[in-house]
Amino acid sequence: MPRSESADVRELVPLAAIDVHLLVALAEGDSYGYAIKKQLAASSGGAIDPEIGSLYRVIARLTKNGTVEEAGKRPVDAEAGKNPGHPRRYYRITDLGRRVLSAKASRMRDLLDIAERKNLIRETRG
Numbered sequence: 001m002p003r004s005e006s007a008d009v010r011e012l013v014p015l016a017a018i019d020v021h022l023l024v025a026l027a028e029g030d031s032y033g034y035a036i037k038k039q040l041a042a043s044s045g046g047a048i049d050p051e052i053g054s055l056y057r058v059i060a061r062l063t064k065n066g067t068v069e070e071a072g073k074r075p076v077d078a079e080a081g082k083n084p085g086h087p088r089r090y091y092r093i094t095d096l097g098r099r100v101l102s103a104k105a106s107r108m109r110d111l112l113d114i115a116e117r118k119n120l121i122r123e124t125r126g
Contacts, residue, residue: 012065012100013107018048018058023067023093023101030071032088033059059091067097 015023018040025031025039033055041049050058062068073087093101115121 009096009099009103012067012096013103015100015104017044018050019062019067020101020104021048022058022062023097026068026091026093027098027101030090030092032074032090036091062097063091067094067100068092069094 021040071090071092075087
């Protein structure tokens with residue numbers, strides 16, 4: 001059963017990298033499995049490129065904890081040369097997911113501030 005929207009965000013904030021990237025991808029709008037997979041690979045510079053079955057297990061876990069929800073099935077665009085007989089299942093970030101992602105981003109910013117003060121961040125511009 002999914003968590004309620006009043007769930008304690010702090011319990012959910014320790015997110016794996018794939019969870020963060022997936023929530024960021026869905027914050028841009030509803031999406032389906034293969035498109036999410038491509039977004040994860042692109043946003044992580046190829047570091048996060050899960051097998052499709054693994055990705056769906058992550059989506060199922062995030063759906064169970066209430067940070068992601070199904071957004072319905074939509075037909076495939078026949079003009080794109082896809083089989084219109086198999087609609088895609090779309091997913092979206094929930095309000096709880098946005099709050100969790102915001103809390104995680106704040107924690108990441110705090111960590112970056114500490115790393116910067118301790119001169120742990122090197123410039124890598126080309």
